[in-house]
Amino acid sequence: MIFESISSGxxxxxxxxxxxxxxxxxxxxxxxxxxxxxxLAARHGLRFRYLIDTHTHADHFSATRQxxxxxxxxxxxxxxxxxxxxxxxxxxxxxxxxxRLRLQSLYTPGHTxxxxxxxxxxxxxxxxxxxxxxxxxxDLPSGDAAALHESLFQGVLKLDPALxxxxxxxxxxxxxxxIAQELAENPRLQKRERGAFxxxxxxxxxTMPTHVTEALRTNMSGGKTVAQMLSxxxxxxxxxxxxxxxxxxxxxxxxxxxxxxxxxxxxxxxHVPGAFHLPRGQLELRVNDELKDPTRRILVCxxxxxxxxxxxxxxxxxxxxxxxxxxxxxxxxxxxxxxxATGPAP
Numbered sequence: 001m002i003f004e005s006i007s008s009g010x011x012x013x014x015x016x017x018x019x020x021x022x023x024x025x026x027x028x029x030x031x032x033x034x035x036x037x038x039x040l041a042a043r044h045g046l047r048f049r050y051l052i053d054t055h056t057h058a059d060h061f062s063a064t065r066q067x068x069x070x071x072x073x074x075x076x077x078x079x080x081x082x083x084x085x086x087x088x089x090x091x092x093x094x095x096x097x098x099x100r101l102r103l104q105s106l107y108t109p110g111h112t113x114x115x116x117x118x119x120x121x122x123x124x125x126x127x128x129x130x131x132x133x134x135x136x137x138x139d140l141p142s143g144d145a146a147a148l149h150e151s152l153f154q155g156v157l158k159l160d161p162a163l164x165x166x167x168x169x170x171x172x173x174x175x176x177x178x179i180a181q182e183l184a185e186n187p188r189l190q191k192r193e194r195g196a197f198x199x200x201x202x203x204x205x206x207t208m209p210t211h212v213t214e215a216l217r218t219n220m221s222g223g224k225t226v227a228q229m230l231s232x233x234x235x236x237x238x239x240x241x242x243x244x245x246x247x248x249x250x251x252x253x254x255x256x257x258x259x260x261x262x263x264x265x266x267x268x269x270x271h272v273p274g275a276f277h278l279p280r281g282q283l284e285l286r287v288n289d290e291l292k293d294p295t296r297r298i299l300v301c302x303x304x305x306x307x308x309x310x311x312x313x314x315x316x317x318x319x320x321x322x323x324x325x326x327x328x329x330x331x332x333x334x335x336x337x338x339x340x341a342t343g344p345a346p
Contacts, residue, residue, distance in 0.1 A: 001101060001121065002044050008033050010171040011060050014125060017046040018099025025050040025098045027118065027125050028168045029063035031225070037067065050096055052076040052103075054127025054168060055115040056083065057219050058140045059209035065222045078107060080114040085222040090116065108155055110148020111136030117156055123164040123176070130156050131167045132177045135188045138201045140209075141216060145201035149194050157183060230306055233313035239327040240299055246338050249273055256297040261311045262330070266303060270340040272333065275301070277345040280311050287318065297322040305329040 002017035008030045015037065017024035024046035029037055041048060051064040051073050064075045065085055074087035076096065081089065090096075092107030096118075106117040108129040115136070118125040128136030129151055138145040161180035182189060191197040209215065218225050224232070248256060249272070258275040260267050267277045278290055280302070291298065298320055302308035308325050315323035326333075334340060 002046065004040050004044075005166070005175065006030075006033055006036060006040070007170075008060075010169050012166070012168055012170050013037075014166060015040055015046075016098065016101060016103070016120060017041075017044055018101050021099030022046050023049045023099040023101075025052060025096060025101075025103060026067070027052045028054055028057075028127065029067060031061035031063045031066065031228070034063050034067060034070075037063070038070075047071075048073045049098055050074060050076050050088070050103075052096075052118070053081075053219075054117065054125065054129075055112045056081060056142075056216065057128075057168075058112075058212050058215050059169075060211070061215055061225050062219045066228075078105065078114045078116040080107075080109070082114070082220050083222060092116070106155060108148075108151035110138060110144055110146075110151045112140065113142035113144070113147075115151070119159065119163070122162070123166055124156070124159060124179070125166050125168075126156060127168045130165060130182060130186075132165065132170055132172075132174050132182070133186050135186075135201075137204065137206050139204070139206060140212070145198040146194065148201065149197045152189070153192060157189070230309060233309045237309060237312040237316060238324045240324050241327050242333055242336060242338060245272070245299060245326060249339065256299055257291070259291075259298050259300045259311075260330075261300060261302050261308055266330075267345070268343055270330065270334060270342055272301060272330070273339055273341040274346065275341075280307050283311055283314060284318075287315070291315075291320065294319045295322060296320075297324070299324055299326060301326040301330060301333075303329045303331050305332070 002019055004015040006013045011030045013029045014027040022045055026037055026048055048071050051067050053062050053064050068075050076088045077086045079089040079091055090105040092105055094105045096103040104119045108115050108117050111128040115127055115129050117129055138148050159179055163179050165177040191200045214225055258272050260271050260275040260277050261280040263279055300308040300312045305328050312323045312325040
């Protein structure tokens, strides 16, 4: 068996592959690591047969949907998953065949209603159901402490004690544990009576994950994150440096429109000299009246360089092939000591 553990902050994802057939499965992939997964598969001569999420993640962005589009491989989750883009929905006990390897699902609701674990030979991938020295929390959407107690004490913890435990999160650098170790040492598993376990889980008072709303939205719907939208836009537009824009202004070139897409108060408090003002929120509605020549060179700027990147991508989609985004924003322009004008638009 080919096995790789991939860490991204506290997140863990796993590649398992069959040397004989070159088939592989990827478990709990994280969006920022897509290139790494593809490179690892290429290094081992593997092709992904399955892209698996053990549950709907609330603290990071799943890469299954994007990898499925790139690799033409099916997304796998438990049948209870609310995501509409799942290609293969498993029941508890179902097998995934990966060459000579067999991944068996174990339905373990509690952390979420769609949580499952995956058993493979000498190990179990526990998602957020069982962590090293802890368990998944139950205070996020669809979490249920009573269900987690049942999943642990009547499910995962009844597996072979020698099985290695590979969770979806690990913050202390430990590679894995075993069922026996967790039974003996995991503080949360010492509360074995149902009521005591539920009381403990309900009193943890954990802070919410930083990106919980966006993570749930994208992981449940297959929609894009803000970072993905910015990355896609940045890949589709050219940029101009602040030094080049300053040189253009100093040479009094008039073959380019500088378009400031910030709100009016931000524009009037300080803008690139000669810049035209058109707020991003009104761009599509006013573009035909305000930008009549689609062949003109248009330099788009905003405060930090993000909204202007999206606006430039929109303009190019609409046919303004000369649109270019400022590399940076007015904040960086101001801090560089470059010239600013104030007051209303000329």
